[in-house]
Amino acid sequence: MTKGKVYLVGAGPGDPKLITVRGLEAIQKADVIVYDRLASPRLLKHRKPEAELIFVGKLPDKHMLKQEEINQLLVDLAFQGKVVTRLKGGDPSVFGRVGEEAELLADNEVTYEIIPGITSSIAVPAYAGIPVTHRDFTSSVAIVTGHEYPNKTYSSLDWEHLAKAIGTMVFLMGVANLEQISRELIRCGKPPQMPVALVRWGTWTEQATITGTLEDIAEKVKQANFQSPAVIIVGEVVKLREKLAWIEKKPLFGRRVLVTRARSQASELVDLIDELGGEAVEFPVIRLQPPSRPEAQLALDEALDKLQTFDWILLTSVNGVEFFFSRLLEKRIDVRRMGNARIAAVGPKTAEALAERGILADVLPARYQGEGILEAIQTELKPDQKVLLPTADLAREYLPSKLKELGLQVTEVDVYENVLALEEGEEVVSLLQNQGIHIITFTSSSTVTNLFEALRQLGVEDPLALLQGVEIACIGPKTAETVRQFGLPITYMAEEATVASLAESLSLHRK
The missing domain is CATH 3.30.950.10 (Tetrapyrrole methylase, C-terminal domain)
Known part of the structure; x- marks a missing residue:
């Protein structure tokens, strides 16, 4: 068997963003990652899904493996044909004993690279x-x-x-x-x-x-x-x-913030938390996917087939836009068939998602909920007009019911569904048990219900008790209402139902 290769990588002092580009590439291509306690666990999320993890961390009073055993482990893995990344805190050449590891690799004619890291010194x-x-x-x-x-x-x-x-x-x-x-x-x-x-x-x-x-x-x-x-x-x-x-002057210094929204949506909030000096821990309790129920799929496709018949298309979220247009493309339906309809978008991000697809919203309400969009278009609505409302499977009933009361023909279809996700849940439970999470952000009612359900499925008998003492941040009143129903007090409330406003609410409070 062909020998593998070993990357001896400095992970930097702890902040995962301080790793080098070369070091990150070594993580991404590794078949096996051998790491210690001074390397941020968040770096491991960049690995291949099938990559093996081996912890060889050292505590002041306890070593998982002796240094000689670690040296031999790297050689053995390379002889199995593996690409191995040895992830070490700081810079591996500054008291990182990289010389000993490299020496044994060289003695066994194993190809290796030493990738420097930012030293903690x-x-x-x-x-x-x-x-x-x-x-x-x-x-x-x-x-x-x-x-x-x-x-x-x-x-x-x-x-x-x-x-x-x-x-x-x-x-x-x-x-x-x-x-x-x-x-x-x-x-x-x-x-x-x-x-x-x-x-x-x-x-x-x-x-x-x-x-x-x-x-x-x-x-x-x-x-x-x-x-x-x-x-x-x-x-x-x-x-x-x-x-x-x-x-230390940043408002979220020393604060670890749990982000519960879907991974596809989380990046903006994660970046804002980082800018405020906090550490964002992603626990996407929601995974978004196209509708799985055959009847929902059929209803969506039937609506798209008669797209040219609608007078209004109301898009209430960025996700709705993305899944709506994705399905149009899959079915090879030209967007010009929407030309007869006026288009309303709830919130500037939804309007921005439309603009990226070359469509400018006709209506952008001041309030970013269903109530706001109804207020914005109500004077222009006429009985028997046809309205297409592409939403999620867990969408509120307020808007479609009010439109029907006004005499409109409403076609409500699921363009995506929320599915419970448990990935990385064990790490989050451990952090909560050790008071390592200081703030939890909720960006929808489903993130609240899914977090409680995820904790139960991860073996937590009383999720409410586990969350006591953790500050809660909500993006809007409907989400806050769900939080209160679960028995949690609210510490931060966004003035507007946007991620930027949610982050701003966090920045106004120092611990």
Whole structure:
């Protein structure tokens, strides 16, 4: 069998967007991904569906596999003809032991690549507002391991040189030895009042920073029970933190937000949450698909076959537009057959989706619900006019019933349906159980009902109890009404029924 190939990839310090383009490509092409705890799990979502995952993470007091076993594992997988991506936190060449892994691969004539990553020694201080160099303070920086092999001691470090010749010192993996590090630096000439900062889980949602001096930092860390993993920064540049702590000023800093809408719709909200400094966790409890019931399929196709007979076509969502036009294309129906109808769109995003297909909506109501579209067109409606209403299988009955009361002939068809989805649910349940989700966003009533049902199917006996203490954000009053029916209080309410307005409501509240 032909040998495979191994990519030794730096995943960056934690924020999944800090991986390199080359590193992301290695994840996407891998047959097997061997990863540790300092690589963001969100990166794994970019893998091929059939890719195998092997966790070899290391905790301060526990190793899943010894380093020698990891080295051999990479060789064994390559000998099986696999494309292997070894995903390591930070940069694999900075105390990542990539040299040992690469050596064994080379000894066994396995093809490999080392793909650098953004090292936590630079990125983590930057996320805490501490540049490791600054022309007013220092032009030199040293990256030092704070943890040595058991058979070595700190005497192997040239403490006097570090203390006298280096401006900024960054210690990795050194929380347990902080007292010794401080003592040695003071002994070798660093002033006791030299500023020090520790940044825990830098670039992650859990990022936290504690500052002090060489004289008092060890006691402060002990009193605060400040645990690893943390980066230690020693130097005058720490003084810049108060002025430059940029990410902590973002409104959603330190907040993890659950996005429940369908994956095909989620990107805009995910990006907005990211811009606000939060971490978006996608749990698309809804999967959108064409109607599966034969009678719904038949009704839709019959309506499309007589498209030229309708006086009005009312499109109430972006999804409705996408599935409507997709079916037109599948049936080879020319959109010019809509020429006799006036077209109304609920909301600017729906109108934008129409415009992308070369159609400008005749009516765009001020309110983005069924009530709004009815108000906008009611004076122009005439009895016996024919209205086509392409919607979802769970659409509200308000609009079609009101149109019928006005004497119109309403053809309501399902162009898509909402299906319960459970992918990535186990991760979400774990986060909820550990109070790792701070806000849940709901963008429709079906996202509410599907979340509760998904949690039940994932083994949660009392979903309401699990969600206690989590803040709830709603896109509109109808969604909010469903949330209240399930017994949850509402913390954030969008002023308009748009994703942008929902994100804005989140930004107005600081924790």
